[in-house]
Amino acid sequence: MDIAILIFLSSGLFLGWSLGANDAANVFGTAVGTRMVKFGTAAAVCSLFVVLGAVISGSGAAHTLGKLGAVNAIAGSFMAASAAAMSVYWMTKAGLPVSTSQAIVGAIIGWNLFSGSSTDLHSLATIVSTWVLCPVLSGLIAMPIFLLTGKVLKVVKLHALRLDAYTRIALIVAGALGSYSLGANNIANVMGVFVDVSPFTDFRVADLFHFTSIQQLFLVGALAIAVGVFTYSKKVMLTVGSGVLPLSPVGAWVVVVAQSVVLFLFASEGLEYFLASHGLPTIPLVPVSSSQAVIGGVIGIGLVKGGRNIRWKLIGRIGIGWLATPIISGLLCFVLLYFVQNVFDQQVYRPTPYRLPAAATARLQDLGLDPARLAPLVGKEFGRETAFRAALGALADLDGDTRDRVSDLARVDPLRVDADRAVEGSNGWFSPGQVTALRRLDGRAFDYRWQLVDALATLSEDWRMLPAAKVNKLKNKKLRQQYDALYRAFSVPPQ
């Protein structure tokens, strides 16, 4: 086993540990802060379900790649993961709940700046809007739930002890479910980029039990998360559960419910598809993060109670933490990349040339552009995306979306179709029509991603994007994930 892989893997484990130390507070913070669930019990339940979520539902072999997948060299991923982990660790040390995903996105932006790739402004806007929208929505939802719960409890007249027992069970069940989805959703961010270099091998026990190398890799990542939960999560849990506002146990439960409702209503594409496919009005999807939702819920309850007990100073610190996390992570990543590239002579990004081919003319027309205007760019090679975009900007005044599309057309990314490699381990993720199309193209080489897309779309309608509509959103998302998996599998390493 290559020792370098183990070193690279360590950054994923560090990120996993940081994630466990910080994000466990989102699911068990209020329960532990109100002393309804002992820290040891919370840590044990959280760890168990994080591991189960990561190993069972941590997304299949073919389509596993977290946000860090945008980084195209393993040493770059290593530094980005380390930078994100360090910034989350600092915030955890200060007892502040922050979003690990935002730390990762911050690190990727640092990598983009370093490698000269353009940054998707949409992810930046997403982060900033999450800081405002998510806590506000969560607070607004927590308020009526809190008031309603109070009214119901007055009518039901449960004995204090029985109410205590029910609340405790509800908090543990909610925490377990939350931990399961924490493991399932975040393991790709922690370990996803290491899937291709996994040092493990599959093993079977008498055809009954099949433990894939990816599952083993995820298990190791999940164990790192679990260690983070056990060793370092208590401080953030106490900030969430009792630092901002002295919560009652029922209040703790309301926060958990409000958080889940926010995640379900405003982040569930499944719900949007269900509503749209039944002709019902859909709820606008907004970027949400459980770290932000949980704080919003606590503030909502504090406001219902008159707002006197809320520690605004701490809220201010948490807000600064949210702001600082992606910024610190991005800056740190930039500095670390510079260091690793120049001191250890590691390749931290794979240069991607940009060259607009003449064959892209028809596509430019589809975008409503006059190919003649962009003619000076055709055939000309640029070493970095930012240089190409600057030249493009000098020729035509395009909006952000069109600029992204032209940039995608010019991005040189040599691919060679290897149908077996793509289909292997995908467990029916690709439809039979898709597989047939892939096999027909087996061995063919493409210089651009869009050429592969065109070729596949001509062969099978299963490879064609559906018109942009809410009912088609999920299908198009899956198709994009499938294409991403193909780009990864077919990528031709530079000579």
Place this chain on the structure above:
Amino acid sequence: MQIKRLNVLGRTLRLEREMDEFLDRVSEAGIIFKKGVASYLAGGISPEFEQLIEKISGLEKRGDEIRREVEYELYERTLIPDLRADVLSLLESIDVLLNDYEENMYRFLEEIPDIPDQHAGDFTRLADATVACVECCVLAARAFFRDLNAVGNYTHKVLFHESEADDLSSEAIQRIFRSDLPLSQKCHLRYFLDSIDAVADRAEDIADDLTIYVVKRQI
């Protein structure tokens, strides 16, 4: 997990029953105390009075046992973490009421106060008002666990009965000190009246505490 959950609920229900039983014992002790005072006034230290003392001692002992069990369970299983301190203090204060009943009965047994017939009615009325006050306090405590809105009604009644007990005791003392009884006997009787009235005062203190606990228990 399922079995453990049922077990957790089973233990909770048992604890709930024990708390109810504890409060039942205090109510029962009030009835016995009233009977005991009536029995003493009618026939002094009689076999019936001694039997009642034995009964109230049994209740006090059982009350102590339940209180200790409940306290231990609450701490050992970290139940009702937000209310635990208040609940423990409430149970301990109510247990003191039970002790007070027993102590007052024993005082009659040990000191055999000589209560003239013309003052017997004062003692009966004071004992009735005190027991009514304690009973309302017990009802308020029960409501604290189940129906917070009702607590106010009962604590209000506690205050009423306590003030009634104060008036009755004051009037009785005035009557005693305006009589021809020897000073030593007057002092002795006043001491008994004060001691019974003190039980109502303690119930009033508990009601005041309960009012604060209710504010804290609002979710």
